[in-house]
Amino acid sequence: MDEVVLDPAITIKAIGHQWYQTYEYSDYNSSDEQSLTFDSYTIPEDDLELGLSCLLEVDNRVVVLAKTHLRIIVTSAVLHSWDVPSSGVKCDVVPGHLNHISISVQREGVYYGQCSDRARFLLAKLNPSATYNNVTDIAPGSDIIFTEYVNLQVFFEHLQRLAVQS
Template sequence: GRQWDWTYEYSDYNTSDEQSLTFDSYMIPEDDLELGQLRLLEVDNRVVVPAKTHLRMIITSADVLHSWAVPSLGVKCDAVPGRLNQTSIFIKREGVYYGQCSELCGTNHAFMPIVLEAV
C-alpha cells in the first residue's frame, strides 16, 4: 500500500530470470463510473485470483500505516512500512469481493478501495 493506491505483485509465476507481474490499482473517479459500478469501491485493475485455492498474501507499505481489509472474506492485515506481514485466504466461491484500507492513513484514506475477483 501507498498513499493513495495499492500495488500488487504476482510473484509465483516467474522464474529467477523473469520479472514479476506488477500493477497498480486506483479507485475509479465517480465521473468515470459505468452503469452498475459501485461508487468509491471500483478500481481500474482488479486483483484476479483462483477460487478454491490456498493463497498467501504478503502485505507491506511504502509510506505510512495502511490496512488491507476485505470484510466479506474475513481478512484484515496491517501494512507497515519496513515490515512484511502475511495472511492467507481460501476463497470458496467465485465472485467479486470488495474492501478498503481500514487504517486512517491520511487525507485520501477513503479512496483506497480493494477489489478481489475470484475465478
C-alpha cells in the same frame, strides 16, 4: 492456530500506497522474467460507466484462483490495512515491514474492501508519543481493494493479459 500455509498455490504481494495499491503475482513471470506487477486505482466518480458502484470500483482488479490456498504478503510505505471483510481478511501493516495472511476462499465472486484507518490508531497505542496527523503518515480509507475469485481458466486468461501488458 498457525496462520502459515505450508504450500500455498499462489502468493500475491500487496503494496499499499497513499491512494492506491500495487499488486505482484510473485509466482508468475512475464517473458522478460519480471514478476507480473500492476497498480490498482479507485475509479473517480466522474469516470464511472453505467452500472458500476461509486467508490467501490478499481481500474485493475486483483484476480485470484478460488478454491485454493493463497498467501498474501502485505507491505506499505504508509500506515496501511489490507481489509476485505467479506473474505474474513484484515491485515495491518507498518511502513517498512512485511505481514502476511493465508486464506482459502471457496466461492467464486467479487469481494470488496479498503484500507481502514484503524492501523493508525493501533500504531498510536503502541507508540503514544508519536503523532500521526500528517496526511502522508497514514493511508486514507479511500483506496479500494477489489478482489475477484475465479475459476482456473479465467485466472490464466488474466495472467496472460498481464504478461502482455508488462
